[in-house]
Amino acid sequence: xxxxxxxxxxxxxxxxxxxxxxxxxxxxxxxxxxxxxxxxxxxxxxxxxxxxxxxxxxxxxxxxxxxxxxxxxxxxxxxxxxxxxxxxxxxxxxxxxxxxxxxxxxxxxxxxxxxxxxxxxxxxxxxxxxxxxxxxxxxxxxxxxxxxxxxxxxxxxxxxxxxxxxxxxxxxxxxxxxxxxxxxxxxxxxxxxxxxxxxxxxxxxxxxxxxxxxxxxxxxxxxxxxxxxxxxxxxx
Amino acid sequence: xxxxxxxxxxxxxxxxxxxxxxxxxxxxxxxxxxxxxxxxxxxxxxxxxxxxxxxxxxxxxxxxxxxxxxxxxxxxxxxxxxxxxxxxxxxxxxxxxxxxxxxxxxxxxxxxxxxxxxxxxxxxxxxxxxxxxxxxxxxxxxxxxxxxxxxxxxxxxxxxxxxxxxxxxxxxxxxxxxxxxxxxxxxxxxxxxxxxxxxxxxxxxxxxxxxxxxxxxxxxxxxxxxxxxxxxxxxxxxxxxxxxxxxxxxxxxxxxxxxxxxxxxxxxxxxxxx
Numbered sequence: 132x133x134x135x136x137x138x139x140x141x142x143x144x145x146x147x148x149x150x151x152x153x154x155x156x157x158x159x160x161x162x163x164x165x166x167x168x169x170x171x172x173x174x175x176x177x178x179x180x181x182x183x184x185x186x187x188x189x190x191x192x193x194x195x196x197x198x199x200x201x202x203x204x205x206x207x208x209x210x211x212x213x214x215x216x217x218x219x220x221x222x223x224x225x226x227x228x229x230x231x232x233x234x235x236x237x238x239x240x241x242x243x244x245x246x247x248x249x250x251x252x253x254x255x256x257x258x259x260x261x262x263x264x265x266x267x268x269x270x271x272x273x274x275x276x277x278x279x280x281x282x283x284x285x286x287x288x289x290x291x292x293x294x295x296x297x298x299x300x301x302x303x304x305x306x307x308x309x310x311x312x313x314x315x316x317x318x319x320x321x322x323x324x325x326x327x328x329x330x331x332x333x334x335x336x337x338x339x340x341x342x343x344x345x346x347x348x349x350x351x352x353x354x355x356x357x358x359x360x361x362x363x364x365x366x367x
Numbered sequence: 368x369x370x371x372x373x374x375x376x377x378x379x380x381x382x383x384x385x386x387x388x389x390x391x392x393x394x395x396x397x398x399x400x401x402x403x404x405x406x407x408x409x410x411x412x413x414x415x416x417x418x419x420x421x422x423x424x425x426x427x428x429x430x431x432x433x434x435x436x437x438x439x440x441x442x443x444x445x446x447x448x449x450x451x452x453x454x455x456x457x458x459x460x461x462x463x464x465x466x467x468x469x470x471x472x473x474x475x476x477x478x479x480x481x482x483x484x485x486x487x488x489x490x491x492x493x494x495x496x497x498x499x500x501x502x503x504x505x506x507x508x509x510x511x512x513x514x515x516x517x518x519x520x521x522x523x524x525x526x527x528x529x530x531x532x533x534x535x536x537x538x539x540x541x542x543x544x545x546x547x548x549x550x551x552x553x554x555x556x557x558x559x560x561x562x563x564x565x566x567x568x569x570x571x572x573x574x575x576x577x578x579x580x581x582x583x584x585x586x587x588x589x590x591x592x593x594x595x596x597x598x599x600x601x602x603x604x605x606x607x608x609x610x611x612x613x614x615x616x617x618x619x620x621x622x623x624x625x626x627x628x629x630x631x632x633x634x635x636x637x638x639x640x641x
Contacts (some may be wrong), residue, residue: 194381196462198461199458199461202453203454205453209446210444215446242379243378243379251500251502255496348588
């Protein structure tokens with residue numbers, strides 16, 4: 132990965148399995164940074180409008196194999212990097228990413244892609260200033276997801292892998308695989324682990340304390356009294 | 368053919384050590400005459416009783432259409448563009464090329480990873496990264512590189528309708544005119560192909576001369592690769608020397624299928640043999 136020190140801005144990313152609470156935490160971090168007067172920029176997984184059509188066509192029609200699944204996400208990530216990660220970093224903003232390359236490493240790894248190939252594929256990515264990993268036991272995450280959202284999508288549930296005929300059963304098995312991959316990745320890339328079972332406020336306190344030392348010299352947000360809403364395309 | 372990858376296998380795809388088909392790649396820069404050679408080759412092989420599947424870049428069902436749309440708007444970053452092409456290539460490899468090779472077809476493809484890598488390299492992508500990225504590609508049985516000099520390419524580009532925006536690299540070059548950009552871009556591309564000739568063992572065919580001459584060369588190189596696939600009794604010995612014409616009664620049908628340029632060559636070959 133490319134060093135982030137060459138940029139004036141800072142890159143903070145959150146990772147974890149579905150239901151780990153990472154999106155809640157980065158949302159709160161985003162608002163906190165703005166309230167402190169920093170320019171903050173939000174970047175999400177699967178957010179590139181350009182690649183979206185291809186990705187959704189592939190997913191809708193179940194056209195994607197592990198290789199093409201991996202490559203469509205890499206294309207999306209490249210667009211994100213070229214459009215909404217590197218330029219704001221150059222400008223001096225705090226860039227917040229909900230899911231980053233580690234999501235690809237974990238998911239594609241769980242789909243049987245060669246780990247060495249995936250890491251080479253994403254070697255153009257900027258290394259985050261801090262990469263948070265929200266660790267939760269599998270049953271806690273599954274309970275959070277399955278109790279609130281019963282409609283699981285084909286690829287989300289890992290149905291393409293033929294792990295089980297039943298969507299929920301497949302989702303559980305797939306998440307277990309992803310969790311295993313994540314644990315390896317945490318070691319390999321030295322991610323900062325947050326206990327995702329703690330109360331939301333306690334986690335946020337920890338996140339802020341870790342982020343704080345990196346905030347000197349960031350670009351300020353506009354001070355013209357207008358309310359700027361972040362532009363956000365579909366959820367991951 | 369031997370199932371062999373450049374670096375790493377396609378995930379989740381179990382392939383036997385030997386595939387019954389053959390993979391023949393026709394490479395070369397824009398306007399060198401690849402599609403003419405493709406048509407001639409297909410026609411010739413099918414006359415010999417060999418099942419041919421032909422394919423080319425950016426025709427995939429997954430991303431092909433979106434690549435074309437995105438090109439209209441020129442909105443893609445260079446790395447994004449490169450990965451978009453890679454996605455489409457991967458899809459075509461898995462869902463079209465590999466199944467045809469398994470079924471015993473001679474797959475003839477109008478360009479392969481080499482053109483994709485050359486185009487990306489001149490746009491600043493790292494060679495090492497490109498080779499890793501395309502490491503999942505199958506090694507072809509034969510790669511015919513249609514080689515041409517810039518001075519021979521120039522009149523062809525003009526005759527074919529002038530300089531194309533993308534074929535002149537106008538998306539990344541800051542040249543004032545299309546002509547300047549074309550010269551610079553094609554020089555850079557030809558240099559990439561030149562460098563790959565050794566590395567990947569291209570079979571070089573001089574495409575600077577006339578089409579017939581180039582096709583004779585293509586035939587000469589393709590024949591040993593497909594010889595064992597030709598049905599018995601097809602007269603293998605003189606197959607190479609037989610012109611790629613069709614019997615008179617079928618020629619009407621042929622006319623509808625082939626482009627003017629190909630028809631011209633066929634007519635010339637026919638005349639020559641009579």
